[in-house]
Amino acid sequence: MSETSKTSEQIYARCERLVELLDSWASLIITSDSISSKIFLSRAIHFIVQAISTYKRRLHELGIEIDIQLIRDSMRARLVAQGQEARSIPVLLRRFDEAAELVNAPLERSSDTIFQIMDEPTTIANDAVKKLLSAIDHKTFAESLQSTDECGAFSSADWIWIQIPAVPGRPDDVQFGSVRTQTIFDTDHHEMAAGFHRMLMGVEIPTIEACALNIVLEDEMPFRFVEDMARQSWDESRHAAGFLQLLRRLNFDVKDFPASNDLWEMTSTKALPLRLAIHQRAGETMGINAADWWSKHYRQSGDDMMADFQEFVFEDEIQHVEFGNKWLRYICDARKIEISSVINQALKIRTAKSGVTVSGRIRYPQNDNAMKRAGYTDVEISELKHPR
Ligand SMILES: [Fe+2]
Numbered sequence: 001m002s003e004t005s006k007t008s009e010q011i012y013a014r015c016e017r018l019v020e021l022l023d024s025w026a027s028l029i030i031t032s033d034s035i036s037s038k039i040f041l042s043r044a045i046h047f048i049v050q051a052i053s054t055y056k057r058r059l060h061e062l063g064i065e066i067d068i069q070l071i072r073d074s075m076r077a078r079l080v081a082q083g084q085e086a087r088s089i090p091v092l093l094r095r096f097d098e099a100a101e102l103v104n105a106p107l108e109r110s111s112d113t114i115f116q117i118m119d120e121p122t123t124i125a126n127d128a129v130k131k132l133l134s135a136i137d138h139k140t141f142a143e144s145l146q147s148t149d150e151c152g153a154f155s156s157a158d159w160i161w162i163q164i165p166a167v168p169g170r171p172d173d174v175q176f177g178s179v180r181t182q183t184i185f186d187t188d189h190h191e192m193a194a195g196f197h198r199m200l201m202g203v204e205i206p207t208i209e210a211c212a213l214n215i216v217l218e219d220e221m222p223f224r225f226v227e228d229m230a231r232q233s234w235d236e237s238r239h240a241a242g243f244l245q246l247l248r249r250l251n252f253d254v255k256d257f258p259a260s261n262d263l264w265e266m267t268s269t270k271a272l273p274l275r276l277a278i279h280q281r282a283g284e285t286m287g288i289n290a291a292d293w294w295s296k297h298y299r300q301s302g303d304d305m306m307a308d309f310q311e312f313v314f315e316d317e318i319q320h321v322e323f324g325n326k327w328l329r330y331i332c333d334a335r336k337i338e339i340s341s342v343i344n345q346a347l348k349i350r351t352a353k354s355g356v357t358v359s360g361r362i363r364y365p366q367n368d369n370a371m372k373r374a375g376y377t378d379v380e381i382s383e384l385k386h387p388r
C-alpha cells in the first residue's frame with residue numbers, strides 16, 4: 001500500500017469514530033434534563049464537528065472526498081441495531097474514550113524519516129484534532145452525563161431521529177409558565193435575575209436544543225450546515241453559561257423562575273425552512289437588536305462588565321442570523337419554495353406566540369449595519385424597518 005493510501009486510511013478511520021459520536025450527543029442535548037449537561041454537550045459537539053471537518057479537509061487534500069452525512073447513516077444503523085445498550089451512559093463514555101485514544105495514537109508510517117516531512121500536513125491536522133478533543137474534559141463529561149442519568153431522562157428517551165419529544169428535557173424542579181405575568185418583585189435584584197433567567201431558559205437553552213434538532217434531523221443538508229449549527233450551539237452554550245453565572249451571582253437559580261417552552265412549541269414540528277425563518281432569522285434578529293440596545297444601555301449606566309458581555313452576545317447573534325439567512329435562501333432555491341411566503345408565515349407564528357420583541361416590553365431599535373452583516377438585503381432591511 002502506498003504511503004498516501006496508508007495515511008488516508010488512518011485518517012478516515014479516526015474521522016469515522018468521531019462521526020459516530022455526533023448523533024448520540026446531539027439527541028442527548030435535547031432529551032437531557034440537566035441544564036449543565038446541555039451546556040457541556042453543546043460546546044463539546046462543536047469541537048467534535050471541527051475535528052471531523054479537519055480530517056475531511058486533509059482527506060480532500062489527499063484526493064479523497066468523503067460524505068460525512070453518508071457515514072452518519074451507517075453509524076445510525078449500527079446504533080439502532082445495538083438498541084438500549086448504545087444509549088447507556090457507560091457506553092457513551094467508552095465511545096468517547098475510544099475515539100480520543102485512536103486520535104491520540106501515533107500515525108503509522110514508513111520508518112523512512114522523509115515521510116515525516118512529506119506527510120507533515122497530516123501530523124498538523126491530527127495535532128489540531130487532539131487539541132480539540134482535549135478541550136472536552138473527560139471528568140466533566142462523565143459528571144454531566146451522570147447528572148442526566150440520575151434524572152432518568154436519557155435512559156427513557158427514544159432516539160431523537162425516531163421520535164421528536166413533545167417537550168425537551170428540563171430539571172424536575174423547573175416550573176413552567178409565563179415569566180412576564182408572574183407576581184414580582186420582593187428583592188432588589190429580583191427583576192434583573194428574572195431577566196437573566198428568561199434569557200437562559202427562554203432563549204439560550206431552547207436555541208441550543210433547536211440547533212441540536214437541526215443537526216439530528218437534517219441529514220439531507222450538506223455537512224456545512226452541521227458545521228454552522230454546531231458553531232451556533234457552541235455560542236449559545238457560552239451565552240447560557242454566562243447568564244447562568246449572572247443569575248447565580250444574584251443568588252438565584254434555574255428553579256427560581258418559571259421557564260417557557262414557547263420556542264420548542266413554535267418550531268419543533270415545523271419543516272426546516274420554517275424553523276430557520278422563525279428561529280435563526282426572526283428570533284435571532286430580535287436578539288441582535290436586544291443585545292445592541294442592552295450593551296449601549298449598560299455602557300451608559302457605567303456597568304462595563306455587562307456592556308462587554310452583551311457586546312459579545314451581539315457579535316455572535318449577527319453570525320446566527322447570517323446562518324439563518326444563508327440556509328433559508330439555500331433551501332428555498334433548491335426546493336423552489338417562495339422565500340417570502342416562508343418568512344411571512346414565520347412572522348405570523350412568532351408574533352402570535354411571543355409578540356414582536358424578546359422581552360415583550362421593549363421594542364429595540366434596528367441596527368442597519370448589523371442587519372447587513374447578518375445577510376439581509378437592502379430591500380429587506382427597509383422592509384424590517386417599516387413592516388407592512
Ligand atoms: Fe444566544
Ligand SMILES: [Fe+2]
Pocket residue numbers: 207236284287316317320
Ligand atoms: Fe443566537
